Amino acid sequence: MKTRILAALLAVAAGTAQADVTVYSAGPGGLINALAAGFTEATGTKVEVFQATTGKVMARLEAEAANPVADVVISASWGTATQFADEGLLLDYDSPNAAMVPDFLKMPGAVAQGVSGLVIAWNPTSGTPKPSDWADLAKPEYKDLVTLPDPAASGGTYTMVEAMIANDMTDVLQGLADNGAVVAGANAAALNPVLQGAKAAVFAGVDYITMGNAAKGESIEAIFPPSGTVIAPRPMMILKSTRNEADAKAFYDYVLSDEGQAMVASVYLMPARSDVPADRPLIGDLKLLSAEGAPSRDEVLAAFAGIFN
Amino acid sequence: MSGRAGTSGTDGSRSFLWISAAGLGLIVALPALFVVLVAIFPGVGSGSLAAPFAHLIATLGDPELLLLGRNTLVLGLGTVGFAALLAVPLAALRALFRVPGALIWDLLILVPFMIPPYIAALSWIMTLQPRGYLQQLTGLHLGPFLFSVPGIMFLMALNTFPVVYFILSRTFETVGARFSDVGRVFGAGPWRAFWRITFPLATPGIAASLLLVFAMTIEEYGTPAALGRRIGFEVLVTGIENRVSEWPIDLPGAAGLSLVLVTMALAAFLVQRWLLNRRDFRILSGKPQAIEKRPLGIWAVPVVALFAFVAALATVIPVLAILGSALSRTISGGLRPANMGLQNFAALLDSGSEGLTALGNSLGLGISTALLAGLLGAITAYAVVKGRGRFRVVLDALSLTPNAMPGVVVAVGIILVWNQPWLPATPYNTPLILLLAYCCILLPQPVRYANAALQQIGDNLEAAARVSGASANRAFARIVLPLMAPSIVTSMILVFAVASRELVASLLVAPIGFETIAVYIWRQFDQGSVGLGMAMAFCAILITTLIPLLLIAVLRRISKNASFSLS
Numbered sequence: 001m002k003t004r005i006l007a008a009l010l011a012v013a014a015g016t017a018q019a020d021v022t023v024y025s026a027g028p029g030g031l032i033n034a035l036a037a038g039f040t041e042a043t044g045t046k047v048e049v050f051q052a053t054t055g056k057v058m059a060r061l062e063a064e065a066a067n068p069v070a071d072v073v074i075s076a077s078w079g080t081a082t083q084f085a086d087e088g089l090l091l092d093y094d095s096p097n098a099a100m101v102p103d104f105l106k107m108p109g110a111v112a113q114g115v116s117g118l119v120i121a122w123n124p125t126s127g128t129p130k131p132s133d134w135a136d137l138a139k140p141e142y143k144d145l146v147t148l149p150d151p152a153a154s155g156g157t158y159t160m161v162e163a164m165i166a167n168d169m170t171d172v173l174q175g176l177a178d179n180g181a182v183v184a185g186a187n188a189a190a191l192n193p194v195l196q197g198a199k200a201a202v203f204a205g206v207d208y209i210t211m212g213n214a215a216k217g218e219s220i221e222a223i224f225p226p227s228g229t230v231i232a233p234r235p236m237m238i239l240k241s242t243r244n245e246a247d248a249k250a251f252y253d254y255v256l257s258d259e260g261q262a263m264v265a266s267v268y269l270m271p272a273r274s275d276v277p278a279d280r281p282l283i284g285d286l287k288l289l290s291a292e293g294a295p296s297r298d299e300v301l302a303a304f305a306g307i308f309n
Numbered sequence: 310m311s312g313r314a315g316t317s318g319t320d321g322s323r324s325f326l327w328i329s330a331a332g333l334g335l336i337v338a339l340p341a342l343f344v345v346l347v348a349i350f351p352g353v354g355s356g357s358l359a360a361p362f363a364h365l366i367a368t369l370g371d372p373e374l375l376l377l378g379r380n381t382l383v384l385g386l387g388t389v390g391f392a393a394l395l396a397v398p399l400a401a402l403r404a405l406f407r408v409p410g411a412l413i414w415d416l417l418i419l420v421p422f423m424i425p426p427y428i429a430a431l432s433w434i435m436t437l438q439p440r441g442y443l444q445q446l447t448g449l450h451l452g453p454f455l456f457s458v459p460g461i462m463f464l465m466a467l468n469t470f471p472v473v474y475f476i477l478s479r480t481f482e483t484v485g486a487r488f489s490d491v492g493r494v495f496g497a498g499p500w501r502a503f504w505r506i507t508f509p510l511a512t513p514g515i516a517a518s519l520l521l522v523f524a525m526t527i528e529e530y531g532t533p534a535a536l537g538r539r540i541g542f543e544v545l546v547t548g549i550e551n552r553v554s555e556w557p558i559d560l561p562g563a564a565g566l567s568l569v570l571v572t573m574a575l576a577a578f579l580v581q582r583w584l585l586n587r588r589d590f591r592i593l594s595g596k597p598q599a600i601e602k603r604p605l606g607i608w609a610v611p612v613v614a615l616f617a618f619v620a621a622l623a624t625v626i627p628v629l630a631i632l633g634s635a636l637s638r639t640i641s642g643g644l645r646p647a648n649m650g651l652q653n654f655a656a657l658l659d660s661g662s663e664g665l666t667a668l669g670n671s672l673g674l675g676i677s678t679a680l681l682a683g684l685l686g687a688i689t690a691y692a693v694v695k696g697r698g699r700f701r702v703v704l705d706a707l708s709l710t711p712n713a714m715p716g717v718v719v720a721v722g723i724i725l726v727w728n729q730p731w732l733p734a735t736p737y738n739t740p741l742i743l744l745l746a747y748c749c750i751l752l753p754q755p756v757r758y759a760n761a762a763l764q765q766i767g768d769n770l771e772a773a774a775r776v777s778g779a780s781a782n783r784a785f786a787r788i789v790l791p792l793m794a795p796s797i798v799t800s801m802i803l804v805f806a807v808a809s810r811e812l813v814a815s816l817l818v819a820p821i822g823f824e825t826i827a828v829y830i831w832r833q834f835d836q837g838s839v840g841l842g843m844a845m846a847f848c849a850i851l852i853t854t855l856i857p858l859l860l861i862a863v864l865r866r867i868s869k870n871a872s873f874s875l876s
Contacts, residue, residue, distance in 0.1 A: 191837065
């Protein structure tokens with residue numbers, strides 16, 4: 001008897017939790033909440049959001065593999081999209097709104113929601129001279145004053161290290177290590193000591209987070225090094241297992257619409273569409289390092305650990 | 310144990326054994342089983358049993374494992390040492406003497422339970438690192454100590470020593486006056502009476518509480534992640550968390566490492582059992598007697614100074630640091646008056662009441678978890694301590710297992726169990742799944758507390774009730790339960806405090822669109838709004854401290870006695 005009541009309760013609870021579109025998204029949370037609200041306003045369709053780091057989103061997807069819940073996934077690492085595509089998990093959808101997205105920001109099954117870039121995040125009140133390029137951070141002025149996110153925890157830093165290895169720039173990393181730079185967990189853990197002034201700069205900080213903090217009045221500046229940087233397109237994917245294809249596609253279209261892309265630009269990300277303006281340097285303004293010829297992930301991480309331990 | 314077997318137990322314990330077995334099976338054994346399965350069969354998440362053991366052997370053969378295991382052991386033992394150093398003298402003083410302002414010290418030592426460890430770690434970083442709050446105020450910084458292995462141990466001890474303090478002050482109180490008075494009558498000096506009578510009789514409390522600290526330490530993620538990673542000091546939990554939350558995800562590897570961690574905690578558990586079973590520690594029998602505490606005399610000033618010093622370290626400084634960053638407009642602006650204001654608190658209560666919803670969710674879940682885990686814990690402890698048969702050892706071990714399962718692994722196990730497509734109905738993606746997760750993670754607390762209380766209740770009290778004609782259930786309800794109640798209430802307060810701020814499992818299993826306090830704070834940190842996160846942390850600490858205090862006040866009113874206390 002009791003179990004029957006419990007089962008009925010559970011069924012009710014499960015029924016009410018059923019959403020129209022379920023989106024799993026990497027941060028920033030403000031962006032995905034705004035997109036969800038905008039989409040509901042435009043279409044009347046409800047959106048349920050699970051927002052966490054890329055790693056947590058992937059862990060949840062993997063644990064749920066037997067019975068997937070998400071319809072749309074937005075991650076901060078392009079590699080997740082290529083892996084999901086290889087595993088045949090993605091629905092191939094060519095959104096009409098993706099026409100103005102450059103080819104290198106889309107693939108069958110995924111298109112970028114927006115793009116972030118990597119910068120030196122420098123605190124002007126740290127009493128250090130303004131750095132202009134990566135190699136400056138290996139100078140004595142910055143001894144023991146630099147943090148960098150762990151490439152194992154931050155997809156952006158990983159791409160940076162990978163590109164530096166591919167372009168024979170490992171001497172920069174070695175210089176940082178010799179100069180007492182600290183590997184500090186994920187992006188937020190690397191930025192926090194710089195904000196308080198315990199450290200002067202983040203090597204390979206995330207541009208939109210840095211600019212967002214500067215806009216809030218923090219003493220922090222995003223510097224794009226002239227020797228080149230890397231970008232991290234944030235893939236948006238529809239899972240093949242979706243039970244709600246039409247609404248998932250509508251959400252996908254909405255994120256790529258003028259309105260959706262303007263929301264992306266408002267959090268200082270580069271919009272994926274080349275015809276949407278943004279108040280920040282865009283892909284065309286940046287010198288990009290290619291990762292061509294880089295070794296495998298394990299080898300990149302091992303090379304990094306070899307330099308920093 | 311041997312001396313007890315003949316007289317112990319009632320028929321009632323049989324039904325308790327079944328209730329306990331069913332509850333533990335559902336809440337603990339099933340997720341644990343799936344963790345074992347995923348360690349052995351890497352593809353079990355997508356329903357495949359291919360390639361058994363291949364991954365587990367690779368994980369166990371990894372030379373990194375040895376390092377992680379050693380670091381975990383070092384951290385656990387070091388933290389237990391610091392926690393004992395902080396707690397044992399304070400607990401003995403509090404229990405045996407009239408300490409001025411005792412209730413205030415109790416309250417201040419209770420607060421660290423309410424401070425989430427990751428928040429405490431962050432507030433210590435912001436206080437002690439170069440240009441942190443300490444340097445802004447005094448010109449000094451303690452960065453090198455903070456980012457060192459002893460520094461991590463010390464901070465973790467500050468988070469965990471209240472467990473020892475509260476269990477021990479109660480134990481010393483029960484043991485103290487009465488038995489040592491007998492010793493004094495026979496001519497022993499006060500020190501001799503303490504070391505030869507009070508201290509040895511308090512062994513169950515000491516062992517149980519230090520074991521809890523060890524288990525809490527090796528399972529804790531926030532502090533080692535915030536501090537250890539920067540100095541390359543990785544432990545098993547951070548290794549497990551990295552495997553689950555850094556892409557590419559390695560669930561089987563994480564599960565394999567968890568098995569190692571569980572083994573370590575079970576070893577500690579066996580040591581505790583061995584310690585307890587060597588002697589009989591029952592001290593409550595017959596008529597209770599009022600406890601007479603001694604005055605401190607000229608020692609009052611140094612004792613109060615000691616309490617104040619520990620309370621400042623454990624509570625006052627972290628809470629002030631949290632408040633300081635919550636009141637700062639920007640982190641880079643520091644503690645200058647021009648940079649201070651109530652913006653973050655306004656944003657917290659204003660922002661579409663998202664923060665308020667999270668607060669309500671967490672408080673509701675915290676209370677439900679405390680009730681469910683407290684009840685199941687009391688039943689399990691009774692079945693284990695007063696019951697018969699080998700099966701109860703299994704129950705005891707099972708009830709301790711979650712203490713050694715990192716929250717993230719419990720979360721993965723729970724998703725694997727409850728998201729099976731063939732289940733006709735499931736709590737997955739409803740708030741009930743968080744209740745299950747929290748009960749699983751926190752069940753060891755009420756079990757330990759109730760266990761320690763039961764160890765000290767002689768069987769003759771219950772037997773007397775039975776002889777006088779009470780049924781088994783009546784004897785439990787009228788004799789055993791009231792004697793256990795203060796301990797269970799204390800453990801439920803603990804459960805409430807931890808459940809309402811649990812982070813690691815919540816992040817992974819929270820139903821879509823459902824925010825809890827910790828998840829809200831974590832998102833703010835992740836998005837760089839440290840001040841807003843700290844404002845929420847401050848409100849949460851305030852509320853989770855006030856609710857138990859109100860509860861205790863009400864209970865004291867109702868029961869008209871002082872046996873309900875923080876300790």
